[in-house]
């Protein structure tokens with residue numbers, strides 16, 4: 001008999017009052033990179049995002065990102081393609097020591113108003129490993145073939 005342990009890191013979620021009744025953020029397919037985040041806006045008063053405007057949309061949860069990881073808040077391509085809705089600060093960064101509510105900074109780059117209803121899947125979060133480095137200062141940079149060439153220096 002084989003016992004399969006779930007060896008994935010744990011993402012602990014704390015549901016806030018405005019998140020009551022919302023589905024947990026979830027991977028929508030077996031191999032999905034991101035879990036979809038839902039809008040915790042008031043059920044009775046959907047949020048109307050006019051063209052060119054932005055809004056900080058609550059998710060209703062605190063995410064305890066495991067140490068050594070970050071949460072990347074990214075747009076959903078369908079909303080971007082169909083409605084011009086994207087994340088203004090993409091990819092948003094959720095630090096592992098953040099204990100506030102995760103929010104999604106949406107912007108409407110389309111030309112029609114967009115209505116955000118409670119429970120709507122507005123963005124996705126990818127959990128990714130991060131490396132913190134030791135910061136040091138040197139007087140001169142080491143030599144490389146590339147040197148200071150950049151911004152198209154190798155041609156198109």
Ligand SMILES: O=c1ccn([C@H]2C[C@H](O)[C@@H](COP(=O)(O)OP(=O)(O)OP(=O)(O)O)O2)c(=O)[nH]1
Pocket residue numbers: 073089091092093094095096098101102103104105
């Ligand atoms: O899309 C986002 C981006 C950030 N945050 C939260 C979690 C993150 O840990 C915190 C700070 O984000 P960031 O470091 O990007 O913003 P800042 O402007 O540098 O604020 P701070 O001075 O609080 O670090 O805000 C979100 O909920 N959603």
Ligand SMILES: [Mg+2]
Pocket residue numbers: none
């Ligand atoms: Mg910061």
